[in-house]
Amino acid sequence: MLLSKPFAISYPSEAGTLFQMNTVRSLTETGTQVSIVNQIVQKVLHNPKLSQQFFSLYDGNFHRGEVDPQLEGDNLSLDAFRVSDICSMNSFSAGPSKIEEREEPSALYIMPSYMNHSCKGNCARYFIGDLMVIRALRNIPNGTELTMSYVPPNDNYADRTRKMAKHNFVCDCDLCVVDRSEPVLSVQTRALAMKKFENEIRDKLRTNSISDVQAIQEIQKIVALMEKTYKDANRSTYKIELFLPLSALAMKYMFTHQFLKAAETYEYMMSLYGFGTDAEIWSPVLVDTGLHVAQSYFEAGQVQKGKKWLQRIREAVKVTAGGDDKEFMKKHAQVLHSFDKYY
Numbered sequence: 187m188l189l190s191k192p193f194a195i196s197y198p199s200e201a202g203t204l205f206q207m208n209t210v211r212s213l214t215e216t217g218t219q220v221s222i223v224n225q226i227v228q229k230v231l232h233n234p235k236l237s238q239q240f241f242s243l244y245d246g247n248f249h250r251g252e253v254d255p256q257l258e259g260d261n262l263s264l265d266a267f268r269v270s271d272i273c274s275m276n277s278f279s280a281g282p283s284k285i286e287e288r289e290e291p292s293a294l295y296i297m298p299s300y301m302n303h304s305c306k307g308n309c310a311r312y313f314i315g316d317l318m319v320i321r322a323l324r325n326i327p328n329g330t331e332l333t334m335s336y337v338p339p340n341d342n343y344a345d346r347t348r349k350m351a352k353h354n355f356v357c358d359c360d361l362c363v364v365d366r367s368e369p370v371l372s373v374q375t376r377a378l379a380m381k382k383f384e385n386e387i388r389d390k391l392r393t394n395s396i397s398d399v400q401a402i403q404e405i406q407k408i409v410a411l412m413e414k415t416y417k418d419a420n421r422s423t424y425k426i427e428l429f430l431p432l433s434a435l436a437m438k439y440m441f442t443h444q445f446l447k448a449a450e451t452y453e454y455m456m457s458l459y460g461f462g463t464d465a466e467i468w469s470p471v472l473v474d475t476g477l478h479v480a481q482s483y484f485e486a487g488q489v490q491k492g493k494k495w496l497q498r499i500r501e502a503v504k505v506t507a508g509g510d511d512k513e514f515m516k517k518h519a520q521v522l523h524s525f526d527k528y529y
């Protein structure tokens with residue numbers, strides 16, 4: 187739908203360890219953020235025509251009443267604080283463009299910056315090098331606002347709110363509405379269960395210090411505890427926080443050859459995001475998870491169900507990322523090779 191090259195981009199290795207305190211906004215700005223501001227100041231000073239594009243972006247309402255920089259003769263005077271505020275409100279952490287170096291650059295894009303946030307966005311972005319590709323996730327009726335998620339929807343409500351605090355708005359998507367309607371006690375109990383999973387059980391899984399049978403029992407207990415918090419809160423949709431423990435559980439089912447249980451668990455994980463329904467919240471994790479549904483159905487001998495899931499995921503990738511069959515096979519080779527004898 188939209189391809190955009192960065193107005194400015196900075197890689198950690200180029201920006202070095204530079205950082206500065208912005209005492210006006212009480213922010214610490216890292217190397218890449220400082221470097222982007224410097225780049226933009228230079229770019230706009232050398233080519234003042236670009237200033238209109240840049241200064242039309244949201245600046246956090248810190249500069250109400252200020253007029254955009256005007257050319258006086260050959261001179262353009264800039265407010266570097268405003269440049270910095272615009273960057274802070276609009277810069278993206280672009281995907282690693284030098285994949286082998288795992289370098290995550292910061293970048294500022296003009297057109298994509300006009301898109302507002304919704305955890306349940308109707309568009310999604312991905313990167314090819316520093317080129318941002320934005321695709322529509324579904325048919326969008328004429329006149330509908332285009333939105334995309336600034337933060338991963340699998341973050342819990344508190345984390346999403348914290349990450350978006352600087353943007354100064356309250357998200358009213360279906361997920362946030364459901365999250366906000368929950369009693370505090372349910373949220374806290376669930377957070378404690380999640381902490382136990384992350385701090386205790388995951389460690390044991392990582393170090394292989396418990397048997398598969400014990401691991402399955404312990405994860406099942408956590409899942410039951412979390413399910414109860416949703417039930418107590420009368421909540422049946424977007425139980426997304428279950429995703430991580432269920433993912434560990436499904437993996438254990440695979441290891442212990444309980445393929446049908448694995449398939450059902452992976453399938454349940456897909457439903458947490460409303461996959462395939464009008465309520466769907468898109469996340470790239472759905473691709474691998476969906477392929478695992480297919481894989482476990484194949485392993486369980488339910489070939490038709492496996493094929494159906496493979497097809498559903500192929501369709502979802504076509505919509506969200508495009509590309510032909512060859513590219514799909516290449517990109518997901520690791521999972522697909524584990525069951526290529528079935529299709």
Ligand SMILES: [Zn+2]
Nearest residue numbers: 305357359362
């Ligand atoms: Zn939201």
